[in-house]
Amino acid sequence: MRTLPRWAAALLVPVLATTALLAAFQDPAGHLETVTAAVVNGDEPVTVNGRTVPLGRELAARLVAHTGDNYTWVLTGADDAAAGLNSGRYRVAVTIPANFSRAATSVGNADPATAERARVSVSSSRTAAGIDPVVSRTLTGAAVATLNQTVVETYLDNVYLGFNRMHRQLGDAADGAGKVSDGATRVADGNRQLVVGLRQLAAGSDALADGTDRLSTGASTLADGTGELRDGANRLATGTGQLATGAGRLASGAGQVAAGTGKLADGLGTLRDSTKNLPTQTRKLADGAEQVAEGNRKLAGTVVPIADQIVNGIDRLPDLDKLADRCETPADVCAQLRRAADALAAAGNPVADLRNQVVTFRDGISALADGSQRVADGADQLADRTPALTGAINQAAGGAARLDKAATQVAGGATSVAAGARQAATGAAAVRDGAHRLAGGAGQLVSGAGRLATGADQLTTAVRRAGTAGQRLENGAQSLAGGAADLADGLNDGRNQVPTYTDAERAHLRDVAATPIEATETAVGGLTAGPIVVLVLWLGALVTLILTPAARRDPLTWHGPTWRLAVLNARPLLRYAAAQAVVVSAAAEAFLRLAPLRVIALLAVAVLIGVAFILVIQALLIGFRTAGRLAAILVPVLALTTAVISAVPGALTTTASYLPTYGPILAVRALTAHGGAAGTGLMLTVGWLAIGVLGVLCATAHRRTVPVRYGAAPSHA
Secondary structure, three states, X not given: OOHHHHHHHHHHHHHHHHHHHHHHHOOHHHHHHHOEEEEEEOOOOEEEOOEEEOHHHHHHHHHHHOOOOOOEEEEEOHHHHHHHHHHOOOOEEEEEOOOHHHHHOHHHOOOHHHOOOOOOEEEEOOOOOOOHHHHHHHHHHHHHHHHHHHHHHHHHHHHHHHHHHHHHHHHHHHHHHHHHHHHHHHHHHHXXXXXXHHHHHHHHHHHHHHHHHHHHHHHHHHHHHHHHHHHHHHHHHHHHHHHHHHXXXXXXXXXXXXXHHHHOOOOHHHHHHHHOOHHHHHHHHHHHHHHHHXXXXXXXXXXXXXXXHXXXXXXXXXXXXXXXXXXXXXXXXXXXXXXXXXXXXXOOOHHHHHHHHHHHHHHHHHHHHHHHHHHHHHHHHHHHHHHHHHHHHHHOHHHHHHHHHHHHHHHHHHHHHHHHXXXXXXXXXXXXXXXXXXXXXXXXXXXXXXXXXHHHHHHHHHHHHHHHHHHHHHHHHHHHHHHHHHHHHHHHHHHHHOOOOOHHHHHHHHXXXXXXXXXXXXXXXXXXXXXXXXXXHHHHHHHHHHHOOXXXXXXXXXXXXXXXXXXXXXXXXXXXXXXXXXXXXXXXXHHHOOOHHHHHHHHHHHHHHHHHHHHHHHHHHHXXXXXXXXXXXXXXXXXXXXXHOOOOOHHHHHHHHOOOOHHHHHHHHHHHOOOOOHHHHHHHHHHHHHHHHHHHHHHHHHHHHOOOHHHOOOOOO
């Protein structure tokens, strides 16, 4: 094979390998749309708070509608999904079970023990690539996580709304407790005033009890006086009846005198004899009338003051109806006063009737005394005129005409006296009846005054009890006010400790709380570029040593020093290694787009790695021949197992750390993915470079001393 095709092959293989591997692993998610996946939605929607919640449909819609780094999802049935997985038409199938919505919303159940997780089933095709199920689970998990975030955001939004409602309700409760405290304070003030009023009422009721006791005593005295008045009125009625009878007889006699005046002239003698005692009789009549008048005056002097005292005593009695209307005591005391006032009113107001009867009786007695005095004055005048009359009879019979006229006048006066006497008798009868009624009313007054005194005592006792109860009520109201104030303060403190959020704050909090941790993803290309570049450089060195011999000059025929032979054999290989490092770095830069300084550093490190790799492989081939080739092939296989994923058995990881590719991978990753082990990687790379140099020298020296067995021709491995 000529030199140019050899160079082309030695450079083309690393370039193609680098380009293909970086294109595949630089952005694997960018090619996910080429994979077709199935979604089977068997979920049955549920009803929450009167609203249908189809979470399975929503998850399927999120998978199907999501664009970008995602599979091409197809919504289909269970049979089609199974057939597609068997045929390879669907690489992955996600099955949403029938209880998905019910399980996802079970956190809102009344019984927390019934809450359960919603699950989905991810199935992979038997024809799918090995890593496809992992990617499928990742994509499905992302969609489920998004749906979980939605559910959690809804739950948290309700929680934050509950905080707002709790804050508002605690404020309302605190305001209500404050109002209760204010009302209890006002009740305590009112009770304090009530207690003061009850104390005043108790003092007044004591005075009322004393007054009713005095009233009862006065009523008893009045009853005794009215009894005596009744007896005097009876005697007065009897006397005035007799006076009326006598006056009637006087009128009859005067009429007879008037009728007989015509015969006066004839009977003057007889008249003189018959009238010689007339002055004495008329004087007796005048004296009797004066005695009656004097008795009536004494009766009036006795009865009128007593009647005035009765009227004044009645006038000083309190008006129970008004007292009941002004009552501010507890309901039982007011009710007793009202019943007493109603009972007094139902009895027809006997006190007022008694007062009227006493006034009428007093006025009648006064009128009787005045009438008796007028009768006495008339009788006195009659007595004074009788001597003159008898003198006239004795002096002249010629005055018969005047005597007849006088007799007529006397007859008229007698008639008037009779009428006055009858009126006096009628008045005396009225006085007697009034005295009887007054006596009966006085008895009722005594009984009523006794009941009133008893009621006043009961009122005093009830008022004192009410005052004690009012004091207790005041103390209770003050305690209630203090407790309500403490409750209001506690509720206000609780309200201040309960947070409240605006709509914007609630939206922000539910978003952050639903996804409290957010990971920043690192680009896969930078991580995979290190192993790819290193493995391609190893592959390039291996291809170079396949295309060209490891030792161009046979060590057995070389006559110079060993080191010079090693240099001559390694020099063309080093040129291949440097050229491969340049093309691999260029191909990597086309995908990685590194900074200029990092490109230069990558090129330098790649040259160092390529030189180290080709010397190590050369040493293996010169020293171990076929076994060395197998070892050179096994190295990238072991390196690949630990470079793609870290989750491998510990023995493989330990073995990989001793491979020539371990240090170079660290060095290249430090440049492509900003790794932190650049120094370690460079030291290990330089160490393997030294091992390669020593290995080539030792292998070359060893080949020069090994005899050719079985007559075999010198090898140009």
